[in-house]
Amino acid sequence: MKELTLETMIAVFEEIFGTLLFWAMVAAAIAITLAFLWVLLRDRGLESRPLVWSAVLAPVGAVAAVWFVQWVTASGLADLGGPIDWIVLLAIAVAGGGGLMLLCYTAQALIRGRRAG
Amino acid sequence: MARFDELAASRRRFLALAAGGMLAGAAGAGAPAVAQVSTRARIVIVGAGAGGTAIANRLAGRLDGAEVTIVDGRREHWYQPGFTLIAAGLKPAPYAVSTTAEWLPRGVRWVEDWAAEIDPEAKTVVTQGGTRLDYDWLIVASGLSLDWAGVEGFSLDMVGENGIGAHYASPGHAARTWAALDRFTGRGGTALIQRPATEMKCAGAPLKLAFLADDRARRKGTRASSRIIYAAPQQALFSVPIVAEKVRMLFGERGIETHLQHTLRSIDETRRIATFDTPEGPKELGWDFINIIPPQRAPEVVRNSPLPWADRWTDQGWIEVSQTTLRHARYPEVFGIGDICGVPKGKTAASAKWHVPVVEDHLVAAIQGREGTAVFNGYTSCPLITRIGRAMLVEFDYNNNLTPSFPGIIAPLEELWISWLMKEIALKPTYNAMLRGKA
Numbered sequence A: 001m002k003e004l005t006l007e008t009m010i011a012v013f014e015e016i017f018g019t020l021l022f023w024a025m026v027a028a029a030i031a032i033t034l035a036f037l038w039v040l041l042r043d044r045g046l047e048s049r050p051l052v053w054s055a056v057l058a059p060v061g062a063v064a065a066v067w068f069v070q071w072v073t074a075s076g077l078a079d080l081g082g083p084i085d086w087i088v089l090l091a092i093a094v095a096g097g098g099g100l101m102l103l104c105y106t107a108q109a110l111i112r113g114r115r116a117g
Numbered sequence B: 001m002a003r004f005d006e007l008a009a010s011r012r013r014f015l016a017l018a019a020g021g022m023l024a025g026a027a028g029a030g031a032p033a034v035a036q037v038s039t040r041a042r043i044v045i046v047g048a049g050a051g052g053t054a055i056a057n058r059l060a061g062r063l064d065g066a067e068v069t070i071v072d073g074r075r076e077h078w079y080q081p082g083f084t085l086i087a088a089g090l091k092p093a094p095y096a097v098s099t100t101a102e103w104l105p106r107g108v109r110w111v112e113d114w115a116a117e118i119d120p121e122a123k124t125v126v127t128q129g130g131t132r133l134d135y136d137w138l139i140v141a142s143g144l145s146l147d148w149a150g151v152e153g154f155s156l157d158m159v160g161e162n163g164i165g166a167h168y169a170s171p172g173h174a175a176r177t178w179a180a181l182d183r184f185t186g187r188g189g190t191a192l193i194q195r196p197a198t199e200m201k202c203a204g205a206p207l208k209l210a211f212l213a214d215d216r217a218r219r220k221g222t223r224a225s226s227r228i229i230y231a232a233p234q235q236a237l238f239s240v241p242i243v244a245e246k247v248r249m250l251f252g253e254r255g256i257e258t259h260l261q262h263t264l265r266s267i268d269e270t271r272r273i274a275t276f277d278t279p280e281g282p283k284e285l286g287w288d289f290i291n292i293i294p295p296q297r298a299p300e301v302v303r304n305s306p307l308p309w310a311d312r313w314t315d316q317g318w319i320e321v322s323q324t325t326l327r328h329a330r331y332p333e334v335f336g337i338g339d340i341c342g343v344p345k346g347k348t349a350a351s352a353k354w355h356v357p358v359v360e361d362h363l364v365a366a367i368q369g370r371e372g373t374a375v376f377n378g379y380t381s382c383p384l385i386t387r388i389g390r391a392m393l394v395e396f397d398y399n400n401n402l403t404p405s406f407p408g409i410i411a412p413l414e415e416l417w418i419s420w421l422m423k424e425i426a427l428k429p430t431y432n433a434m435l436r437g438k439a
């Protein structure tokens, strides 16, 4: 790779997902993060009940993310060859688990609305 | 270290941008960073493959008022790195097929015909249909031609039957190669995988096919009843010594037999016998599966022109360009991009991706009456698949030095899942971004 600039990375991501889907995904990720920050401010901190539920779902997100990547790339756990592979696997799991947790927490908090008192 | 800093810097830029209103960057993404140059220059590009399409897009963004014409008789665009995946049953044939037209920028004229004559003295290109194109600047990006007649007894209509494969020929032939390889790996027997004595595009491709054949046979439980033979005319498995040694070790581990100094001369389809020229004389080997990669040369239109080297690769006809600037040594208004270049390394799409900005720099500078500064260092890259799910990133330069893109992060000569992921997820998108002039 000659140089890894932001432009190149965006161009490659646009090719991977299609321009529309890629930017829709970026927008969705930003929207969810903003919504999460908003409920955080609104509730002045994390609420314990939605947190428990979203924490329960986190491992599901982690496993699903790893499974999805391996399914798309026709590979499996036996293919992990070096430390960087384990780091990548962990990163995928954390992204999947964290993402689902964030989404789930935010959705619950939004649906429940502001807790009285 | 410099590259790592660059990477870290671009990551920091990325994070900084992500933090602060990243959508602002969206509109300008991929737009040429440098100012447009006004010119009335007539530029002809021969070949609309990987290199020709990419430079057409770059020039369309960089030049204002230039008359850019691209000549190619092929309506289909082929993503050739996909051929190996098709031949291993990992992708269907349409995976590698798009159209030439969809990648070409507006403002560039496409002459849908084959260049039949290049006259660098008169500065003209004449097509088979008789169209005459006068140029001020010529970019030769014709790729190379596969000399199927160079293997006696073989013709392309044999592919798919009698255990015969030839995955270099086209996406369809790659799919038929998989049909033959699939049958072989289901039953066992002897597989012959070879490469030619000439220079070739993607010297890693036959190695990958050998690894993939081994993996497929293992997964089907027929490896114990199979012999996989890799035959090469050279004295080593790869031109870069450190890579050759690694491949030798892996072949040893996988039980892939190596026959060096074996040049395929002919095949006998009915007896399933291949004859190789060796230092000890002709040698016959039987096959249940054979993949044929023929000698490779410059297309006839180039070989018949004054552009090739007079004293190097005389049987192959690669054009005489400077190995650092890719500008022709005798005709300064001629540049080469991609496989056609007579340079010691770099017949890969990854190299073509590096050729493009170098030629752009020197061409635009020349149009402005300046000297360009960009240098091509021989960068060649090949994600060497060693089994389904793992690959080694192999990147090197003219000096046989390894030039890893991610030093300290992704080890170059290690079989890794991350290298496979990058190949699976990012390689074709990166190639497509290159075609658009964005990578």
Ligand SMILES: Cc1cc2nc3c(=O)[nH]c(=O)nc-3n(C[C@H](O)[C@H](O)[C@H](O)COP(=O)(O)OP(=O)(O)OC[C@H]3O[C@@H](n4cnc5c(N)ncnc54)[C@H](O)[C@@H]3O)c2cc1C
Pocket: B046, B047, B048, B049, B050, B051, B052, B071, B072, B073, B074, B079, B080, B081, B082, B083, B084, B113, B114, B115, B116, B141, B142, B143, B144, B167, B168, B201, B202, B205, B299, B301, B337, B338, B339, B340, B347, B348, B349, B350, B351, B352, B381, B382, B383
């Ligand atoms: C099986 C296989 C696997 C590969 N794997 C990899 C890989 O993993 N990584 C990698 O980087 N590279 C790989 N490559 C190599 C890569 O595809 C080529 O190096 C790259 O396409 C070269 O680009 P190019 O523009 O020089 O030639 P091409 O992309 O081949 O394009 C040449 C164009 O010129 C046109 N043309 C030919 N003659 C004429 C004429 N007379 N007039 C007009 N037009 C003409 C052709 O129609 C074609 O469109 C592989 C190649 C093969 C075959």
